[in-house]
Amino acid sequence: MDRRSFTRNALTGLGLALFQPLAARAAMAAVTPPAFAHMPWSGLLDRAKAALDQHQGQFELRDRIAIADFTQASKDMRFHIVDLVSGQSHSYLVAHGRGSDPAHSGWLQRFSNEPNSLASCAGAFKTGEIYDGQHGAAMRLHGLDAQNSNAESRAIVIHGADYVGENQIAAWGKLGRSEGCFALAPHMLPQVLGMLGPGRMLYADKMPSALTQSA
Numbered sequence: 001m002d003r004r005s006f007t008r009n010a011l012t013g014l015g016l017a018l019f020q021p022l023a024a025r026a027a028m029a030a031v032t033p034p035a036f037a038h039m040p041w042s043g044l045l046d047r048a049k050a051a052l053d054q055h056q057g058q059f060e061l062r063d064r065i066a067i068a069d070f071t072q073a074s075k076d077m078r079f080h081i082v083d084l085v086s087g088q089s090h091s092y093l094v095a096h097g098r099g100s101d102p103a104h105s106g107w108l109q110r111f112s113n114e115p116n117s118l119a120s121c122a123g124a125f126k127t128g129e130i131y132d133g134q135h136g137a138a139m140r141l142h143g144l145d146a147q148n149s150n151a152e153s154r155a156i157v158i159h160g161a162d163y164v165g166e167n168q169i170a171a172w173g174k175l176g177r178s179e180g181c182f183a184l185a186p187h188m189l190p191q192v193l194g195m196l197g198p199g200r201m202l203y204a205d206k207m208p209s210a211l212t213q214s215a
Contacts (some may be wrong), residue, residue, distance in 0.1 A: 013034060036089070041080055042068040047202035048082075049157040051124040055144050058126050061199045064128075065193075068094055068182060068204035070120065074175040079184065081195050088197070094187050095164050096120045098177035106174030113143075113150050118179045122157065123148040125202040131191055135159040136186070139193055141202060148204075158193070158202075160186035 036042055044067050052062060063085045072078040079094035096108040097210030103109075112119035123145030130139050138159035143151030161183035163176025176183075182202070184192055198201070 002193060032160065036082065036087070039080075039089070040072070041067055041078075043207055044069050044071070044203065044205055045082060046203070047205060048124075049134075051145075051203055052201055055124055055126075055201070058144060059199065059201055062201075063196075063199055064195065066196055066200070066202040068202065070096060070100075070111075070122075070204060070206040075108045075169045079182065079192075081192065090191075091175075092192060093164050093166075093169075093175060093185055095161060095175045095181075095183040097179045097180035099180065101177060104174070104177060111147065111206070112145050115154055116135060116148060120178075120180055120182075121151060122205045123146040123203070125151060125156075125204070127158075127196050127198050127200050127202060129198055133157070133159065135161060135183075137189060137193065138199075139196065141182075152176075156180050156182075158182045158184065158189075158196075160184055160189040162186065 003191055034046055035077050039045070048065055048067050052059065052065065064081060064083050067080045067082060069078045069080065073140040074095060077091035077093060079092040082089045097118050098104070099112060099117040100108045100110055108120060110119060111122045113121045121143065123143060125148060126140040126142055128140030130137060137160070138157045140157055141151050143149050159181055161176070161178065164183050165185045168175050
């Protein structure tokens, strides 16, 4: 798929996402469906909902959120888009930053908000505009917490990358690493950008028992 078609598909999906029924878009107190209680990322979902309430003034759209569960290995589907209204979720592969996994073990070892750390950062992000950048279509992210306040200056975004995909896992047992961005499989990026769109929350974290170091 060429870049123009890629971006057009992403924006088409975005248009569909933005024109949701008014009731869904204005759901300011969405209740988590019981089906999510048994998901391995349910603990992070609770944290994400608390963050959504904490930053409620930032979000007009509370119907759908994304969760990056860095408790899991990079070979696992650990990027989840959760529809709090319908009770549906969609899961994807996502890479973490090389500064978060210097030995390239396939597991995120630490977060960092520091410039030039090449690490992933944790916390709540607000999705921003879709633009055509170094990696093709990408989505800007605005960090809302102290631990990700440098996200914009570090150019932490959602983008596609060839080192993310089932072929990488088959060959190496893990994904490649980003420079701190949320890198997804290129063929899945239009769907993800379309379902998120600007103005929703992405929450990234790792459960405390699994976090070995944070900076």
